[in-house]
Amino acid sequence: MLLYLDCFMGISGDMMLGLLLDLGVNEEKFFHLLNTLPLEFSLDIKTVQKNGISGKKVSVLYPEQHQHRHLNDIYEIIEKSSLPSEVKDKSKYAFKLLAEAEAKIHGTTIAKVHFHEVGAIDAIVDICGSILGVYLLKVDTVIASPLPLSRGFVNSAHGPIPLPAPATLELLTGIPVTPAPVEGELVTPTGATLYRVLVNKTEPVPPSGSILKTGYGAGSRDYLYPNLLRGILFAETPVKAKTVVLLETNMDHLFPEALGYIFNRLLLEGALDVFITPIQMKKNRPGVILSVLCPETDEDRFVEIIFSETGTLGIRRRRIERYEAEREIIKLNTRYGLIPVKIGRFRGRVISVHPEFEVCQKAAQEFKVSFKEVYEEALAVWQEKFNS
Template sequence: MNKSLYLSGYSGISGNMFIGALLDAGYSEEALRETVSALPVSGYTLKFEKTVKMGIEATLFDVELDPHEHQPHRHLRHIVEIIEAADLSDRVKQRSIAVFTKLAEAEAKVHGTTVEKIHFHEVGAVDAIIDVVGTVSGLEALGIEKIVAGNLRTGFGFIECAHGSMPIPAPATAELLHGIPYTQGSVEKELLTPTGAALIATLCDSFGDRPEGFVTEKTAYGAGGWDLEIPNVLRAELGRFPTLDPSEAREVVRMQSSDQQDRQKTDLLVLETNIDDCNPQVISYAMDRLFDAGALDVWQTPVVMKKGRSGIKLSVLCPILIKNELEWIIFEETTSIGIRSFPVDRTALNRREETTETPWGSVRVKISSLNGRVCSATPEYDDCVALAEKSGVPLKEVMHAAHNTQ
């Protein structure tokens, strides 16, 4: 079972709050210090402490800058150079750079310039670099593979920044929040910072209510720097989605699908991903693994992708309880970089298996029925093949005989 994280941002999200929550969840101070020390930057002191926000104990993390050391306004390439030079895992480097790249794209769009020319002001300082790299490193250290964020509030009012007085959410934050549900809330403060927005926009897999089937194993809190009329904390629930073995998953669906009238609508998920740069044999192997892991159906659809490239849409029908496991198989076995999911209804006939006798041996037959009336009877292909090979009789004769004995 893969570890997941649900973030409840009712009091906003910032880089230091994110790290504080990860520290509270078990990310060690020593590991964070080691990560930060690998960055070729200076002029800071790390602060760790426990604090209480309106009765909730939380971990406060902060980066205190040396007022006597000048912090330059950096371009994206400068930040990339800093991260690339650090002795960190490739995954931490790639994800950290992805966060700053997304932030640069938002800033460039707001200011009408290019990613290469955009100057990072507040978010280019050492504290922002530490917040981003520390967060990504913490997620890796805790083994977090899926993140969902909900209850996002930005605050309202105005904030003073390098460009003057700006509305909340700040323009770059608003740009980063495209496609992400949020409200401003009732607090007149900047609760969701550009760094926090860039982190969730880049790292989160989905947004919204607490996921169905998610089981919390630990609740952690990262403290913010404000004393507000609500607890200024980021709540992070560390947990898992329960995984069923394939036989259990199919039994759950079978039980859901049968009632006194032999049918019932069953709530399932369809997972979809478009792939245009993967060996078809690899996709075929992935399909086998998905079936073995409990997928109810897996299929490919030829599609035409951008620039006229031929591709494959890989689709999977599955119970929600094994969604995470199947997504992991797709990411692990194919070149997919993103998976869509949506709920579907399935009306299923009652199904049972019987054995019938042919002149050459026994064959299993799958029988589907509605209200006691048989709708179809299908001989098991593998059984028919085995008898055909053993007897030397054509396969179609074996299948015909098995079908006619019903």
């Protein structure tokens, strides 16, 4: 299942909760699991209209409190619940992101951060409930539109602050944004955190596919435009294989240095893959098969390169299909400098994490440590940053 979040008026925790309930989350399971949080609260759920469009408005009701929680207090609340382990892990990660943002803004550490608004019961319920709702809907991938960059001022526990709120702005690092259509807090710290935790990819328009259902979560304020978060549920589209061309030739006349040069040139020219296989040729001579995988559109160019560089007299070709994972390079700040890490995803799920070999090798030489130490440090930073 794929969920597209149309954030034309931003995102907040209560809007996300309302949207998920409007999309048809199993309410019996939802309320049973959410109520295992060791907190005193209830949910007030109403159907409201914004500019003539109906949506669900969720308010978290709880006794007045003046408690400022630390990160470990919130971890303890989450762990004491009966939420699924995946929901617990993502919820704790969400509050860790919030703690990091607050710590940076206030010049302290995440352990010493006193949560104010984001440590209140409604924020805990909004975050845990939203992550639980996505889990119960069996959503594999979440794609979302860019977020509107709020403008104006808002009151906080420290007095009036500019919008986006500093913690929100910190959480929006790396997320595409657009100008806000109105003045006001369209993206809350809780909303920005949920975006960071749940969204696999940002796209300005919904994907192609078969629409199963749409839903709307309503915000508290009224603006010129409907203050709604829209969600579109798609059936997961079948993965399509891409057609590529495999070019191959048998050779027994080139010396190793020439083979190495040709191998590197083909990759630099944009070949999808190049590999060499040892074979025995006629008269029992040792030889190799040079195999080149390339896009169909580049076939003629690679045929010409192979003929001119190798002097071979024939090239075989086959059209084949292959499935491709999504790839992304991120740079992680480690003890050994910035290390690029290649992330592989399939349907939004991470399937591989590989620090770049050449950069790890250079760092190992520069810091006079083993390659293994640099490689494992990069993996550890990834684990801490994205999976803790």
